[in-house]
Amino acid sequence: MLRYQEDNELHRDFHGTTNTTLDYIAKHYGVDALKMILRKTGHDVYKSIHDKLAKGNASELIEHLNWFFYREQGKYQLTVSENEIVLEVFECPAIRHLHKMGREVSPYICLQTSEVNAGMCEGTPWVSEVKVVGEGHCIQTFRKEAGHDTK
Amino acid sequence: MIPSDHFVRFYNEVFKFLDERDGLQPYYEEISRHQDDHCLVLFKAKGLRGVYEYYQRIYKEENCQGPLVLNEHELILGMDRCPSLSKAIDNDAGACPKYCLHCPGWTCRIYRLAGLFQIFDLMELDKPHCYEWIYDDLELAKAKYKELVAGMPQDGSHYIVVSDERIKG
Numbered sequence: 494m495l496r497y498q499e500d501n502e503l504h505r506d507f508h509g510t511t512n513t514t515l516d517y518i519a520k521h522y523g524v525d526a527l528k529m530i531l532r533k534t535g536h537d538v539y540k541s542i543h544d545k546l547a548k549g550n551a552s553e554l555i556e557h558l559n560w561f562f563y564r565e566q567g568k569y570q571l572t573v574s575e576n577e578i579v580l581e582v583f584e585c586p587a588i589r590h591l592h593k594m595g596r597e598v599s600p601y602i603c604l605q606t607s608e609v610n611a612g613m614c615e616g617t618p619w620v621s622e623v624k625v626v627g628e629g630h631c632i633q634t635f636r637k638e639a640g641h642d643t644k
Numbered sequence: 645m646i647p648s649d650h651f652v653r654f655y656n657e658v659f660k661f662l663d664e665r666d667g668l669q670p671y672y673e674e675i676s677r678h679q680d681d682h683c684l685v686l687f688k689a690k691g692l693r694g695v696y697e698y699y700q701r702i703y704k705e706e707n708c709q710g711p712l713v714l715n716e717h718e719l720i721l722g723m724d725r726c727p728s729l730s731k732a733i734d735n736d737a738g739a740c741p742k743y744c745l746h747c748p749g750w751t752c753r754i755y756r757l758a759g760l761f762q763i764f765d766l767m768e769l770d771k772p773h774c775y776e777w778i779y780d781d782l783e784l785a786k787a788k789y790k791e792l793v794a795g796m797p798q799d800g801s802h803y804i805v806v807s808d809e810r811i812k813g
Binding site for chain 2: 496497499501502503504505506508509510511513514516518521522526529530533534537538539540541559561562564565567582585586587590605606609610
């Protein structure tokens, strides 16, 4: 069950403000500060996902990834096994919308994904990784580290 | 990707970070400058009608609840339930106490440049409701400001922002 499950109208232009904000924070406060904010967002805003992961339960994370990429009409494939979740995004909805808006894509656009995902996993048996394959194409992996027993 | 649905909760974390460093105002100005291509162009070209058209789309896309009324020299933007602060509150990370200030923070500059006069009653900063009046006539804006201040509770619960100091008379 999702802690946040919006299902009404979507304001995609928010991707534009996120893009501006990523550049602004990096330029004025540094990339480490940006990472800190993003990681805190992953950890604190997605507390429910984080706390479930800490108990070995990835159900909300899986639902979160599926729901929001589906809702934003992303092209993606989600593959789930016992200790690994792989989300391959073939066309990132945020980057697609930035192009539609005529915005230059921030060099930190994928950092938002890697740091938010890392924040969700922080202090849990799960680790995350983001491989950027090309613009708008990435592979996000969540892997449960061996040796953790949360039962 | 932070879903566009969750942008507000990320924004809220950014506000907390910037507020601790006294950095909110320059950030609002940067956000405002990024609205020049669409909001400012539209507002300059069509005046209050342009603001009305912009907010018709925003009310729908952002699921706002409240009146949006265009009169001859006045536009009323009412938020009986602001979706933005509602999300910041419905949030395991907790809302930034200054969350509401971003709204006048980026819009005041746009209205000034468009030759419009804004009065923003943020009411209580921890409740998702506010009212905004925008005029294309300074004298009407002054009259509205005077009326609002006269009827305002004296308990400090209301927070009024104007886009142009001349509105205060």
